[in-house]
Amino acid sequence: MTENPTLVQRLTDLGRRALGMRRRLPSAPPPPAERKKYKGYSQWRLVWRRFLRNRAGVAGGVVILFIAFCVFFAEFLSPHHVNTRYNEYTHMPPQRVHIFSADGIHLPFVYAIRGYVDPETGLRKYVEDRSTRHTIRFFTRGDTYSFYGIFESDIRFIGAGQGNPFFLLGTDRFGRDLLSRILVGGRVSFTVGLLAVFLSLTLGTMMGMISGYYGGVIDNFVQRTIEVIYSFPSIPILMALSALLPPHWPGYLTFMGIVTVLALVGWGGLAREIRGKTLAIRDSDFVLAARVAGAKDGRIIFRHVLPAMSSHVIVITTLAIPSFILSESTLSFLGLGIKPPMTSWGLLLSDAMNIYVLALYPWLLFPGLCILITVLAFNFLGDGIRDATAPFGH
Amino acid sequence: MNAPSTHPAPAATEKADDIILEVRGLKTYFPVKKGIWRRVVGHVKAVDGVDLTLRRGETLGLVGESGCGKTTLGRSIIRLIEPTAGSIHFHHGGERIDLMQLGRGEMRRLRRELQYIFQDPFSSLNPWMNVFDIVSEPLVVNRVASGSELRGRVESLIRRVGLKPDHLRRYPYAFSGGQRQRIGIARALALNPSLIIADEPVSALDVSVQAQILNLLEELQDEFNLTYIFVAHDLSVVEHISDRVAVMYLGEIVETAESGELYRNPSHPYTAALLSAVLDPDPDRRPERPRMKGIVPDPADAPPGCKFHTRCLYAEPHCAREVPVLREVAPGHESKACASCLERMRAEATGRAAEGVESASDRAEDVPHVSPAPLAAPVEDADNSPSNEGKQ
Numbered sequence: 001m002t003e004n005p006t007l008v009q010r011l012t013d014l015g016r017r018a019l020g021m022r023r024r025l026p027s028a029p030p031p032p033a034e035r036k037k038y039k040g041y042s043q044w045r046l047v048w049r050r051f052l053r054n055r056a057g058v059a060g061g062v063v064i065l066f067i068a069f070c071v072f073f074a075e076f077l078s079p080h081h082v083n084t085r086y087n088e089y090t091h092m093p094p095q096r097v098h099i100f101s102a103d104g105i106h107l108p109f110v111y112a113i114r115g116y117v118d119p120e121t122g123l124r125k126y127v128e129d130r131s132t133r134h135t136i137r138f139f140t141r142g143d144t145y146s147f148y149g150i151f152e153s154d155i156r157f158i159g160a161g162q163g164n165p166f167f168l169l170g171t172d173r174f175g176r177d178l179l180s181r182i183l184v185g186g187r188v189s190f191t192v193g194l195l196a197v198f199l200s201l202t203l204g205t206m207m208g209m210i211s212g213y214y215g216g217v218i219d220n221f222v223q224r225t226i227e228v229i230y231s232f233p234s235i236p237i238l239m240a241l242s243a244l245l246p247p248h249w250p251g252y253l254t255f256m257g258i259v260t261v262l263a264l265v266g267w268g269g270l271a272r273e274i275r276g277k278t279l280a281i282r283d284s285d286f287v288l289a290a291r292v293a294g295a296k297d298g299r300i301i302f303r304h305v306l307p308a309m310s311s312h313v314i315v316i317t318t319l320a321i322p323s324f325i326l327s328e329s330t331l332s333f334l335g336l337g338i339k340p341p342m343t344s345w346g347l348l349l350s351d352a353m354n355i356y357v358l359a360l361y362p363w364l365l366f367p368g369l370c371i372l373i374t375v376l377a378f379n380f381l382g383d384g385i386r387d388a389t390a391p392f393g394h
Numbered sequence: 395m396n397a398p399s400t401h402p403a404p405a406a407t408e409k410a411d412d413i414i415l416e417v418r419g420l421k422t423y424f425p426v427k428k429g430i431w432r433r434v435v436g437h438v439k440a441v442d443g444v445d446l447t448l449r450r451g452e453t454l455g456l457v458g459e460s461g462c463g464k465t466t467l468g469r470s471i472i473r474l475i476e477p478t479a480g481s482i483h484f485h486h487g488g489e490r491i492d493l494m495q496l497g498r499g500e501m502r503r504l505r506r507e508l509q510y511i512f513q514d515p516f517s518s519l520n521p522w523m524n525v526f527d528i529v530s531e532p533l534v535v536n537r538v539a540s541g542s543e544l545r546g547r548v549e550s551l552i553r554r555v556g557l558k559p560d561h562l563r564r565y566p567y568a569f570s571g572g573q574r575q576r577i578g579i580a581r582a583l584a585l586n587p588s589l590i591i592a593d594e595p596v597s598a599l600d601v602s603v604q605a606q607i608l609n610l611l612e613e614l615q616d617e618f619n620l621t622y623i624f625v626a627h628d629l630s631v632v633e634h635i636s637d638r639v640a641v642m643y644l645g646e647i648v649e650t651a652e653s654g655e656l657y658r659n660p661s662h663p664y665t666a667a668l669l670s671a672v673l674d675p676d677p678d679r680r681p682e683r684p685r686m687k688g689i690v691p692d693p694a695d696a697p698p699g700c701k702f703h704t705r706c707l708y709a710e711p712h713c714a715r716e717v718p719v720l721r722e723v724a725p726g727h728e729s730k731a732c733a734s735c736l737e738r739m740r741a742e743a744t745g746r747a748a749e750g751v752e753s754a755s756d757r758a759e760d761v762p763h764v765s766p767a768p769l770a771a772p773v774e775d776a777d778n779s780p781s782n783e784g785k786q
């Protein structure tokens with residue numbers, strides 16, 4: 001993950017500039033007035049109050065909550081089944097939603113679509129068939145799906161009647177609905193990021209804290225191990241490791257395999273950060289004070305070092321998720337990650353791999369836009385939390 | 395306690411034998427590591443052969459410029475930093491215990507008797523814990539009290555240091571420096587220790603607050619029969635509170651004496667230089683006392699011979715070769731100065747005395763004025779003082 005943070009950071013800065021937001025510098029300790037006003041509040045409440053004042057951070061958080069909601073209810077929200085092929089609608093561009101027609105105003109609707117082959121170019125073209133309107137309906141019947149194996153249902157959030165063309169973000173070369181695929185694939189990308197961060201955080205926190213707190217030989221060993229991992233460029237080593245996953249594995253095993261590979265390569269960075277912070281806290285006066293009070297190592301670690309580190313951990317976790325998402329996308333894009341029939345943003349993006357496809361079917365870039373937005377949102381959120389914790393983190 | 399210019403109370407002399415702490419040949423070296431292999435290329439001799447003897451109930455002032463090893467010495471004595479060599483004998487319950495021989499667990503249990511007050515009132519309180527958790531921690535981890543008894547003890551501690559029980563559920567950021575230092579003092583007091591090492595407890599505070607904290611420490615000493623090692627970089631603070639003063643330079647004690655004696659009769663050029671720095675705010679009158687040149691050398695590369703020779707105004711060629719030893723220059727007054735520099739100091743002092751009655755009387759008056767001006771102003775930062783609270 002060594003090269004990703006710079007890329008991610010650059011994207012974040014770009015995004016910030018685009019939105020006209022300046023990076024907020026961590027502010028000074030609270031002024032006396034504020035000290036007085038909030039004096040009964042715990043650190044967490046203070047951090048929360050500060051965070052709420054950071055527009056970019058809050059925006060990032062809201063976007064992430066929205067994305068999380070969407071990918072969690074992906075099947076319900078998507079108009080079609082991810083793998084249903086509409087052979088007569090391949091590579092169809094995003095469809096327009098209308099409320100006006102020749103005979104007046106209606107509820108939002110789409111026209112029926114007629115496809116034909118352009119005699120000059122030999123490509124498929126689509127025109128709206130203005131004689132047939134399909135009204136957009138909510139909580140309507142569509143393809144059957146299973147909600148995490150808990151129950152089956154054919155009620156979908158949105159649709160224009162079963163079997164009717166309704167492709168708000170267009171279709172891919174098999175005539176599959178891109179919006180549905182983005183929603184379901186997003187769940188894979190999102191959960192890969194979360195799980196990989198969870199795994200590498202567990203590993204990284206343990207190794208980092210042990211390394212920092214006890215120092216000496218243990219520290220040396222852990223640090224050298226991390227250096228060895230980091231002495232390889234991350235993308236090739238990720239590719240090599242994921243190439244080891246057996247191709248005949250079922251989807252969920254490949255998924256877990258990718259998560260493991262990402263975590264194995266990525267824990268070092270987290271461990272290093274945690275180690276640095278542990279070192280600083282271990283030698284801080286309040287830990288010495290606990291020692292003077294007679295506290296043992298266990299209490300010092302759990303009552304003093306961990307809480308003091310928690311905000312830092314949250315920040316580095318939030319900032320690490322996007323790089324895991326990017327790595328997964330990279331792997332899947334290169335065909336070494338998630339395998340069909342499962343899909344992910346990276347895999348979807350691989351459909352737009354060549355310039356010819358891109359020029360003809362630019363809507364295939366939508367998954368890329370999703371990656372970009374998610375990555376930026378996580379970075380805004382992470383920066384927001386960091387700024388919010390900085391002044392009180394002593 | 396003792397007014398600045400009086401001799402220690404007779405009681406202290408009576409208890410002369412009642413030793414609480416003997417430090418002998420204490421050394422704490424920090425390895426200096428370089429290069430990718432982190433090879434040890436030398437040592438910072440932060441504490442380099444210190445002898446100290448403390449009597450029960452007395453206050454020993456420990457003075458020296460920043461970086462001369464006061465914090466390291468204080469922490470080494472209670473093994474918060476592991477000393478490299480030497481012995482630390484602590485007299486407790488009729489026993490003479492060598493702290494250096496204790497295991498980690500035994501040392502942890504004995505820390506109940508040996509407490510520490512930190513210099514920085516901000517970093518020494520965990521910002522994630524409220525005041526109750528901070529002050530009760532020593533009682534909790536030593537299983538001294540729990541439940542309502544714990545609550546009661548913590549409340550009386552917090553009252554004793556001048557805060558209010560409803561401050562207990564607040565977090566450190568809500569307090570001023572002086573109030574935070576009071577919290578630190580309550581924590582140090584919780585286990586009813588016999589020795590407290592106070593590492594520059596007032597140097598981070600506003601001048602007006604310093605006096606209040608010093609007074610609090612003095613009251614507590616009488617009330618709980620405490621012995622203090624009181625660290626300061628400034629002789630004026632130490633003089634006010636100490637029975638005896640030890641002057642430290644580059645890891646060594648260069649002079650010790652009863653505090654009045656030290657101020658009247660400084661017998662090491664370094665002490666004299668420190669005194670000249672605090673005595674007189676008027677720069678025109680200061681040069682009459684000897685000063686020093688330059689700054690503290692890098693302790694990783696301490697000068698040979700008398701460590702002070704690079705800065706000493708009396709230095710002679712032999713100073714760079716011969717290591718002076720601590721010798722008694724008057725009863726209870728030891729100095730590491732060599733014979734020749736003592737002579738020159740004395741000569742200068744007499745020379746100055748001969749110069750004129752006027753300047754001599756000026757100097758005599760200087761001594762009582764050493765006590766810090768802040769003593770006059772007993773108001774703690776008004777915006778946060780407990781008494782102001784009802785008004786918001």
Ligand SMILES: Nc1ncnc2c1ncn2[C@@H]1O[C@H](COP(=O)(O)OP(=O)(O)O)[C@@H](O)[C@H]1O
Nearest residue numbers: 424438440459460461462463464465466467693
């Ligand atoms: N943990 C450490 N590692 C290396 N050097 C240290 C360490 N702690 C202190 N020192 C060095 O030891 C010397 C004495 O420091 P200190 O005891 O803090 O002095 P003081 O309290 O008198 O200002 C300084 O030069 C400091 O840089």
Ligand code: SF4
Nearest residue numbers: 700703706708713735
């Ligand atoms: S021994 Fe020499 S260098 Fe050291 S204090 Fe005396 S005169 Fe100065």
Ligand SMILES: [Mg+2]
Nearest residue numbers: 464465466513
């Ligand atoms: Mg110090």
